[in-house]
Amino acid sequence: MVYIGVCSLVGSISVMSVKALGIALKLTFSRMNQLVYPQTWAFTLVVASCVITQMNYLNKALDTFNTAVVSPIYYVMFTSLTILASVILFKDWDRQTPTQIITEMCGFVTILSGTFFLHKTKDMVDGILS
Secondary structure (H helix, E strand, O other): OHHHHHHHHHHHHHHHHHHHHHHHHHHHHHHHHHHOOHHHHHHHHHHHHHHHHHHHHHHHHHHOOOOOHHHHHHHHHHHHHHHHHHHHHHHHHHHHHHHHHHHHHHHHHHHHHHHHHHHOOOOOOEEOOO
């Protein structure tokens, strides 16, 4: 669980860093050079180190546990932490209507419950839990 937790946390940080790096590159391509700022290079280093760390811990988790166990837990934790990081860093919910927030939460609950049921029923044979 620790390997998957670290991998998910670092993955959500990498998503936020890639978002910032993408904005910097978009501005650079629109002739407002962002490569002269140290923040752009800092985000580049954060993305690179996060990807390396994430792959390392994901490989450790996959070496220790079965893929059928690691994948759903990683997917749910990564999605949860990415939504949380996006809400905190970019204040995404400030620009959304209550209907959009409720829809996003319903989608998240659907992902969570679907992953839970897939994991719970993966060992069923002919309708009987083995």
